[in-house]
Amino acid sequence: MSRTQVVIEVRNLCKTYYMEGGASQDVLKHINFKIYEGEFVAIMGHSGSGKSTLMNTLGCLDRPTSGEYLLAGEAVAKRSDQELALIRGQKIGFVFQNFNLMMKRTIVDNVSMPLIYQGIGESERRSRALEMLKIVGLEGYGDRPPSQISGGMQQRVAIARALINHPKIIFADEPTGNLDSTTSDEIMKLFTELNKQGITIVLVTHEDDVADYAKRMIKISDGRVEYDGLRKGYRA
Amino acid sequence: MIYQILREAWISISAYKLRTFLTMLGIVIGVASVVLMVAAGQTVQNEITKTFDSMGTNLIILAPAETVSGGVRGGRGRPSITFKDVEALKQLKDVETASYVVNTAVQAVYGSSNYGVSVYGTNPDYLTVGNWEIETGVPFTEKDVKAGKPYILIGQTIVDELFGLQNPIGKVLRLKGQPFTVIGTLKSKGDNLMGQDQDNIIMMPATTLRQRLRGSNRPNYADIAFVKVTEEDKMESVSKRIEYLLRSRHYLKEGTDNDFSIHLMTEMVEKVRSVGFILSLLLSAIASISLVVGSIGIMNMMLVSVTERTREIGTRKALGAPNRWIMFQFLAESIIISFMGSFVGMILGVALSQIAGMVLNKQVPVSIWSVVISASVAIVVGVVSGIMPARKAMKLDPIEALRYQ
Numbered sequence: 001m002s003r004t005q006v007v008i009e010v011r012n013l014c015k016t017y018y019m020e021g022g023a024s025q026d027v028l029k030h031i032n033f034k035i036y037e038g039e040f041v042a043i044m045g046h047s048g049s050g051k052s053t054l055m056n057t058l059g060c061l062d063r064p065t066s067g068e069y070l071l072a073g074e075a076v077a078k079r080s081d082q083e084l085a086l087i088r089g090q091k092i093g094f095v096f097q098n099f100n101l102m103m104k105r106t107i108v109d110n111v112s113m114p115l116i117y118q119g120i121g122e123s124e125r126r127s128r129a130l131e132m133l134k135i136v137g138l139e140g141y142g143d144r145p146p147s148q149i150s151g152g153m154q155q156r157v158a159i160a161r162a163l164i165n166h167p168k169i170i171f172a173d174e175p176t177g178n179l180d181s182t183t184s185d186e187i188m189k190l191f192t193e194l195n196k197q198g199i200t201i202v203l204v205t206h207e208d209d210v211a212d213y214a215k216r217m218i219k220i221s222d223g224r225v226e227y228d229g230l231r232k233g234y235r236a
Numbered sequence: 237m238i239y240q241i242l243r244e245a246w247i248s249i250s251a252y253k254l255r256t257f258l259t260m261l262g263i264v265i266g267v268a269s270v271v272l273m274v275a276a277g278q279t280v281q282n283e284i285t286k287t288f289d290s291m292g293t294n295l296i297i298l299a300p301a302e303t304v305s306g307g308v309r310g311g312r313g314r315p316s317i318t319f320k321d322v323e324a325l326k327q328l329k330d331v332e333t334a335s336y337v338v339n340t341a342v343q344a345v346y347g348s349s350n351y352g353v354s355v356y357g358t359n360p361d362y363l364t365v366g367n368w369e370i371e372t373g374v375p376f377t378e379k380d381v382k383a384g385k386p387y388i389l390i391g392q393t394i395v396d397e398l399f400g401l402q403n404p405i406g407k408v409l410r411l412k413g414q415p416f417t418v419i420g421t422l423k424s425k426g427d428n429l430m431g432q433d434q435d436n437i438i439m440m441p442a443t444t445l446r447q448r449l450r451g452s453n454r455p456n457y458a459d460i461a462f463v464k465v466t467e468e469d470k471m472e473s474v475s476k477r478i479e480y481l482l483r484s485r486h487y488l489k490e491g492t493d494n495d496f497s498i499h500l501m502t503e504m505v506e507k508v509r510s511v512g513f514i515l516s517l518l519l520s521a522i523a524s525i526s527l528v529v530g531s532i533g534i535m536n537m538m539l540v541s542v543t544e545r546t547r548e549i550g551t552r553k554a555l556g557a558p559n560r561w562i563m564f565q566f567l568a569e570s571i572i573i574s575f576m577g578s579f580v581g582m583i584l585g586v587a588l589s590q591i592a593g594m595v596l597n598k599q600v601p602v603s604i605w606s607v608v609i610s611a612s613v614a615i616v617v618g619v620v621s622g623i624m625p626a627r628k629a630m631k632l633d634p635i636e637a638l639r640y641q
Contacts, residue, residue, distance in 0.1 A: 100638065113552070
């Protein structure tokens with residue numbers, strides 16, 4: 001592996017949920033791995049394996065119970081809500097299964113939304129949003145609402161939104177879960193394209209043919225890393 | 237940042253136009269009715285002030301004592317103040333002038349017209365005391381009073397009703413069949429607070445009235461007397477002097493009750509004003525109930541909105557929105573709604589009160605209060621009804637919110 005910068009490093013990451021009545025459940029048990037800049041990693045696992053919790057923790061939406069998490073060299077395991085929001089806004093891009101677009105707003109408004117929280121002015125937001133739409137192949141759609149375009153295109157809008165703050169890493173949580181197979185392929189090709197341009201992507205999926213777009217696979221089972229290495233079916 | 241928050245809030249609420257409009261309507265109606273009620277109250281108070289100003293406020297009114305028999309207080313007793321008493325009162329310190337009235341109501345006849353009129357028998361000082369002015373002609377004099385001359389001053393209503401376009405000066409009216417010469421007309425005063433026409437009046441020397449219209453076995457007694465005080469803050473001391481003088485003139489022994497009663501106009505004005513003030517306060521209080529209802533409407537809508545937009549809130553948070561930003565956005569939404577509502581309500585309330593004023597032919601003031609009320613409503617209602625939904629939005633866990641269906 002080429003000696004590039006480490007984007008994500010987790011050491012001994014644990015997550016325990018405490019339930020009412022004193023019972024507790026260990027969802028993540030001593031997870032260790034590193035993700036380097038420019039990688040395309042698929043996180044796989046059955047439902048209940050802990051992959052969603054891992055995803056939320058890596059995405060700075062949740063804090064680990066113990067262990068260390070370095071995002072671009074910065075320890076983020078014990079940050080406040082306020083600081084985590086800032087980190088998410090500056091360093092992370094999210095792509096969700098159900099797109100999570102605001103249907104009553106224009107596509108430009110959707111794409112540029114994360115920049116509001118960075119205090120960036122309206123005209124710059126717009127020009128950057130249009131630029132991102134060009135990258136995902138939606139030039140000329142900016143002033144329409146997302147409700148007028150297809151699901152595949154909506155997901156492209158979401159990807160443009162994830163890219164707009166030039167994040168260190170993009171987390172895609174089942175990005176093709178709501179799409180048919182043809183559209184899924186198109187979206188995955190877009191991710192591959194973006195990855196070739198040097199963008200680090202972490203993909204969470206349970207579909208094998210979607211995971212095949214990733215070079216590396218981390219398989220989570222019962223809160224532990226069961227496999228971490230080359231994806232066997234990787235289509236180069 | 238404030239601009240960005242307001243802009244996001246504005247876009248969000250304008251996405252639900254009908255719902256926003258209906259919610260706003262509650263505040264519009266609330267503010268409009270409060271503004272309307274305050275205007276109504278102020279109009280009443282202005283009318284009161286106007287009426288008292290037309291009478292003069294630094295007046296002391298002397299009336300017969302109330303009758304008391306067996307602990308039961310009755311109406312006014314026998315007249316006890318004589319014309320000479322009033323002349324004596326004029327000499328007191330700080331008294332500008334004093335007057336008295338004996339009155340009766342008769343039918344005034346001129347040619348083929350006749351009109352029911354209130355007749356005041358008095359002295360020349362009554363013009364000063366009652367803030368009357370002569371429009372044309374001359375007033376009667378002290379000499380005329382002594383001689384019991386049949387000279388009369390007539391109000392504008394009598395001029396209009398009996399003389400029309402003729403000049404009434406020098407004409408002879410008949411009251412109870414007796415002739416009276418018009419020597420002057422009085423400037424119009426309009427209606428008083430109770431809606432009575434103050435211009436339906438004939439003034440003549442009290443002696444004349446006693447001799448020709450209303451005989452009495454006590455011909456030198458007045459029904460009511462007025463003392464005009466030089467300054468308003470001398471009222472109390474003058475009333476004490478009046479009491480002392482009248483008691484000694486009436487030979488009242490120590491321990492006996494006054495056979496007259498003293499009323500200070502300033503006190504009466506205060507009483508009526510406070511009634512007017514309480515009235516307008518009450519009206520506004522009732523009207524503000526609709527404001528409370530409107531405010532609950534906003535809170536209700538905002539709570540629904542937060543629930544509906546749970547996923548949006550989750551997405552915004554995941555994409556870097558700080559909790560405080562989310563809270564301020566929702567707070568801004570409710571403040572914008574209440575702000576617009578109270579602005580429209582203020583315009584509506586002022587407009588309606590002016591229209592009502594025109595219809596009722598009354599001067600309705602456009603008060604600074606309507607602006608104060610609507611501005612404070614905009615902020616208080618917006619914040620109070622928005623804070624709970626905004627905090628609810630702020631506290632949403634982004635993970636849960638993103639999962640919300």
